[in-house]
Amino acid sequence: MIDFWLAAGLLLLVALSFLLIPVLRSRRAQLEEDRTALNVALYQERVAELQTQQEEGVLDTAQMDVGRAEAARELLADTEGVAAPRVTRLGKAAPLLAAILVPVLGLGLYLHFGASDKVELTREFSQAPKSMEDMTQRLERAVAAQPDSAEALYFLGRTYMTQDRPADAAKIFERTVNLAGRQPELLGQWAQALYFADGKKWSDKIQALTDEALKADPKEVTSLGLLGIAAFESERYQQAIDYWNRLLEQLPADDKSRIALQGGITRATEKLVASGGKVAEAPVTKVAALLKVRVDLAAELKARVQPGDSVFIFARATSGPPAPLAAKRLTVADLPATVELGDADAMMPQLKLSNFPEVQLVARISRAGQPTAGEWIGRSQPLASSTTAPQKLTIDSPDK
Template sequence: MIDFWLAAGLLLLVALSFLLIPVLRGRRAQREEDRTALNVALYQERVAELQTQQDEGVLNTAQLDTARAEAARELLADTEGVQKPRESRLGKPLPLLAAVLVPVLGLGLYLHFGASDKVELTREFSQPPVSMEDMTQRLERAAAAQPDAPEGLYFLGRAYMAQDRSAEAAKVFERAAALAGRQPELLGQWAQAQYFADNKQWSPKVQALTDEALKLDPKEVTSLGLLGIAAFEGQRYQEAIDYWNRLLAQLPEQDNSRAALQGGIDRAAEQLKEGGGAVAPTKAAASLKVRVDLSAEVKAKALPGDSVFIFARAVKGPPAPLAVKRLTVADLPVTVELGDADAMMAQLKLSNFPEVQLVARISRAGQPTAGEWIGRSQPLASSTTTTQQLTIDSPDKK
């Protein structure tokens, strides 16, 4: 920060020089003017002296004229090269006053509108933190300096969670979701923080957040893990196993948390067996491949940014989608895969229903339940392995 102020001081001196140089030049001009006035006074005194000498009979008229001419030449020689003084309508006090007020005003405006705090934060973040508390304090200052930056709020919320400050984390994630949009990952983090802030009490608010997150992204890991924890705490061990198995399928093979997650699944299975129950056998995961395209008529009317929802729903069963993908018109044509991993709820999987229908809907408002155009397939077995062709070609009747 010292080098910043040194640079600012140097620039200030340069600015002051433009204000003070005219004042210094004015003083020089004043000195030259004073010297000219003195030479004129000496000339007049010499002329008066010569006149006295003529009156006394010392000089005749010719000698008087010669002496006057010599005095005039000396006056011209002394004043030669002297510039005519510049006239200033501003006067001298105004530049001096400006020289004082400009730096003071500039410093005040910088401290009010400037970014010295952000400069300092940049320098701080270039150095590794000495502790978790130090890192949290830096993130707090960054969030205060940039309150409209959701990324800073996200990392601050994660830092609060690492310090068991879940209530503060929930508020921070809520602010981040308001700024960045209700992104699935933010909703999952918000739900988790709210759950622990409520002393691990499941609430309608937490349920709504996890439902919304999984509706947007059925593979959202934080929501899947949280639902598994809540199910285990509520002694709904089969649900916990189902959620954690879905989460396990998302984790890379080298992920260190896989062992702990598998341990949780094993404990849930033991508790289920001790209660006289049995772990439901894991069904073979269903997966459908579908290529989605637009008819020529719809292609001429749809906008590249319009949302496209591709989903499968049971022919005989609940109307809720069994698996969902969200794209845009700009992504079409495209081939996607809908499977059990894309289920929004553990009990609503493709593999749980023998017959399904594929649907693709364009919604300019981004609503999966209503839109402008739609395409539907004929009923097909959920075990189908061949790629299905689906064309969006009809108005979506409300």
Template sequence: RPGDAAQMFERSVALAGRSPELLGQWAQALYFASDKHFTAQVQALTDEALQADPNEVTSLGLLGIAAFETQRYQAAVDYWTRLLAALPAQDASRSALEGGIARARENLAGQAAPVKARALKVRVTLAASLKGNVQPGDSVFIFARAINGPAAPLAVKRITVADLPAEVELSDADAMMPQLNLSNFAQVQLVARVSRAGQPTTGEWVGRSQPLASDTQAQQALIIDSPDN
């Protein structure tokens, strides 16, 4: 039963720690135990899971389900597309997920044509002087955060040092929290952070942009060149 599963995952988190995977599974169990209500606790757990790992599969799947159930079909497509990209090529759930994306797109077509989502284009490079200080497998988090707003990133992409230089786009599809979208804030700052531990909030090296409008069309250049103090 969902209620029993929620209690089991709560105990697991208490014993094993707040890993993104356990937090996502706990959130999912709570969602179904509350008759598919996206409660404040479910929101907090998925927020925490995706803050630690933007590709946490259970949280992405759950957010897609919640969006679909509330007829936010574009958000469902966005979350499930991110989930699909994170799954192994042979994962048995890919077929059902692709079917869900197709249904969401069909339902979306029946609604008013959506406004084209704004997207910030970013080219990220690593300063030549730092190449001896990083490893190819170190995580690189590229994100936008509000100038006047919450500290949490509004949109985030995760790559590795080996992928640099890289060109990415940040949009509402990359939101870590459904209520915090890039399009809701006029001014943002772009940040690229190298984190050996794989944590988006702390790392060793960083590059930051000047404040810019969130609907800026021109590609922005970010150079990772400073200690992350």
């Protein structure tokens, strides 16, 4: 903060200079005015002496005129170059008073409306925290400085959970939901914090939160893991196995938590068998989706495109996230072309073709190379993601 206040001080000095320069100039003008008044007084005194000498007969009329002219020339020489005094209604006190009030008022307004706390937080976050407590304190100050920041609240809630402070985390996640909306991930985090804050006691509120989260996103990982834990604690081992298997499908192959999750499934299986139960067979794994599509350009458009224009071919869910599920990139020079879109082309591991029952095929020409906006486009009718028959797609419409 020292460099900030130094910069502010320099700017303040510049501002004060505009107020004090007129005061200094007025003092100089006053000195010049006083000197002019003295010269006029001396001139008048000289003329009075000449008149006295004339009355006494020492000077005749001609000598009197010469003496008066000489005195006038001296007065003119002494006052030459002196500007006429400027008349001001403010006086000298107003600029001096403004010079004092402006910085005081500016400082007060900055302390009230300014963002010095945010500047300091920015400087702090530019450096690595020394400990988890240090990170927590920074996040708490960030939330205090930006109470409407859902992102700051979310990270503070996650930090509280890692510090075994679920009650504090539950309050923070509730505020986050109120700010950012009832997003599935936030609902799952809130439910998890409430569960551990209540000593691992299930409640209607926790059930409602997890139900809402999984209804919006059946693959919401926090809710799946929490429901598995709750089922295991209440000796509902088959349900625990089911929830954890669903969670296991969502985790990347290199996720370190897969080992612990698989261990939980094993323990639940052992307890289920020991209690005389039988593990239900896991559902058949879905076959990876693979769509084959032949893309061509309408004849009337061939003269209006260039060989180097980009062609983006992708599949997106008809009911789901707008992001492409699988995509390929070609050029106009490659058309017509046959491409395959499958789970291996997924933009994100959670967004695979096989995870959505119905999709739409889209091909877009973009001279600027932007996949989200272009000049020409072609769209297919909705089709099942499990379709195996080759599809045809023609680019024939303006991209609006």
